[in-house]
Amino acid sequence: MSTESFPAANAISECFEAQAGQVAALIMKYHASIEQRPVMSSAAPGDVFGALPQHAPETAEPFENVLRDVECIIIPALTHWQHPMFLGYFPANASTPAMLADLLCAGFGVQGMLWQTSPACTELEMRVLDWLAKLIGLPESFRFGAAGASSTGGGGVIQGTASETTLAAMVAARYAHGGTDHSHCVVYGSTQAHSSIEKSAKLCGIAQDNVRHVPTTENLAMNPAALQEMIAHDQSAGRVPIFVCATLGTTSTGAFDPIGTIGPIVTASNAWLHIDAAWAGSAFVCEEFRGSMRGIEHAASFNFNPHKWLLTNFDCSTFWVNGAARRKALIDAMSIAPEYLRNAATESGEVVDYRDWHAPLGRRFRALKLWFVLRMFGAAGLRAHIRSHVEMAQWLEAQVNADERMELVMPRSLALVCIAARAHRGNSANELTRAMHDWLREDGRLFLTHTVVPDGTPEGRYTLRVAIGTPSTRQFHIAKAWDLLCEALENVYSTSAG
């Protein structure tokens, strides 16, 4: 097997089962030993690029050579997102059920741009999106329901990233307003909303001057009164509010915009209310974490990423529209029907063609992984997964609250804990917190990312985000993370004292 070369079109090698076994073994070995590695790669810019040959090989190389380079060149230059001490950004969950489904997806090699190009690819997606909508408590109007494609409900779709769903929602919103001159269209998100709003505006040609950053209240949630005022001001100036993004669980600190209050304001303005719950949406599988969903009936569209915190490998960003009219607006904004894609099923109107639900035409069979995850963990398993991380965050919150040297910059949000040092002996809180972060980066055992929380100063508050949610993280890892935070601070104290 080691000297095998593939003849022209021998795409399905007889060695595949054995090779898949080798890859599966490597994956198990990787996860079993992940804790022995520093979380973040120590590779310098250019290391991997320079280690790889300058040209593709002329003739086929044996699989073993490739696998050897995976171990020698690739793995050492990974940042280990599945490491239990990876508490940076937001998590990107991976699980073996999702891996198995991804393998199956690759194995089938079908492409689901139209219903006709693989009915199962479309209809499994419709069904699991209905399952998931129900599981997180979205109202019935977001689901296809028993009527399937002919539903008066909206229905859901899998996209690649939350950024892409924001773009899709914004384009649908703009289309719903008609016209070709978009220079008067205005979009709104809080000052804490995700950068994808600005990026979507750039992509879809809405001037940066017409992207509103709505001020927040002290908990960093959008201030509804400020939104109302901005909308009124824009309207009186002849501009058209088309799109408001409310965030449930902001990237920076996990703040929740009050959609119950925002909803009626947006509805009155005739704009499209999009809910970005990219991270927090996974937690809504637990009823006790759904308080922020009050007012969801005002939303035109809703997004969250099972690839963040619901055990489903990247990419899996789920997006729903509320009711058939919103579904129509989305499809009208996206659909183009060239002759070479025409077919009887599409023209019957009895099917969903997902190519009209997003920017890409082609699409992978991503529903498989969501289906495998939902079945192999079960709703109860997913809830336990979420709750375990929230409990760890509660424990960490208690440690910080009991320690005079540090403080919570913002209240804990689900499993996100925002921590900073307090000022100490002439060193400012920001100096100390930055130095802690530098120490932790140098140390390598714990990976955190930071944010800057507005505090009325020009500089803001430098804050360490502890984002719990990697599946391998256990309570003792969080205890270790807390020890490392304390160790970092002690070291910073002694350095700044010296």
Add this chain to the structure above:
Amino acid sequence: MSTESFPAANAISECFEAQAGQVAALIMKYHASIEQRPVMSSAAPGDVFGALPQHAPETAEPFENVLRDVECIIIPALTHWQHPMFLGYFPANASTPAMLADLLCAGFGVQGMLWQTSPACTELEMRVLDWLAKLIGLPESFRFGAAGASSTGGGGVIQGTASETTLAAMVAARYAHGGTDHSHCVVYGSTQAHSSIEKSAKLCGIAQDNVRHVPTTENLAMNPAALQEMIAHDQSAGRVPIFVCATLGTTSTGAFDPIGTIGPIVTASNAWLHIDAAWAGSAFVCEEFRGSMRGIEHAASFNFNPHKWLLTNFDCSTFWVNGAARRKALIDAMSIAPEYLRNAATESGEVVDYRDWHAPLGRRFRALKLWFVLRMFGAAGLRAHIRSHVEMAQWLEAQVNADERMELVMPRSLALVCIAARAHRGNSANELTRAMHDWLREDGRLFLTHTVVPDGTPEGRYTLRVAIGTPSTRQFHIAKAWDLLCEALENVYSTSAG
């Protein structure tokens, strides 16, 4: 194992190796038996949706149950893109090296939005994109080259689909022209260009009135004189030509726009010339198929899909920019830098952060599959793969030319053969060709899609596209396809005679 239920965060099951073995075996069985199935699923709308439970399971289900449903519910409702008689659309190649890499990608579960979030994920992509650029004959200015991230060359990136790269190129083009009022921006493609130009224009807010469909010459390639005239007319009316998409290998008939002539016209107009070689680009690994690349130095960006015809599983759409100035234009159009993504590596300017090269923020480690494919087939293997399909198409072309009942509607293009019946005993060519298509669909042994070729009539010429490129297709399958085309026509003759 069969009764295993996953406790909360046990994302990496000890049964994974065994389960991966079962999936690999299922994939091998699927491919081994694929030829016994009709190419297209006979599922009716709602069949799969209705066969699935209405709710997600409350508790974990054993893997075996899921796998059983894959066999009973999913597989019968697939359209088999890897079936040797799948000659519709364009192919979507799958191969076991790419499957292994996709499994590994899922296994690592890393997310490559920034260089820092996994250096290997970024730098392997930079390197294999350089490999591939060289392999298809793109000039050096499209590659990173030895200088890597600091290159004066452009460099490449993997995106999901050609549609997304068209959008990225159009947004970069618009950004390069500055300003916030885009109502005067005009984009151009031939009447035969892909629908993604129109869709991208819709997405990025360019009025449909400002999307020009440039007439073609008799071979359905863009007419450069007509382009020049349209550009001049738009300019004299105060509009701004920002983007021209030239297609190498159109979706409908595989026509090649003459970029050697178009290039200087676009350059003179200061617009961005994007090359869409989504399908044909794979063939450029063979020097003898590169004639249409003459003039490529005028291009600002270039795209093709290894997931179509280069043995790399969907999704893998490769996109290059020509020179550092175009790279800067793309990045300037796409980048947004919130605090929570700031890091030292990015700020050093010594690394590439691919999130700024496209709409999505998060990204999978897709470079792995391109790397596995390039190494495990080798350049020679990929060339043989392409040549084998072109040879099959030449054989089919010869059969059609030797048969008085049918004709080539357009000259064969690489491995795409466009065939129609000739008029016969009072039945028009279109009636007969449509009826042949209906017969083939009913029969189920051969899957073709159609197009309508402009022929001066309002109706146009109904044409069957035989798109050879599925890896399992061998010469005898094409012989069988030819027999089926003849059988279809005989049946149509006898029916219309009766």
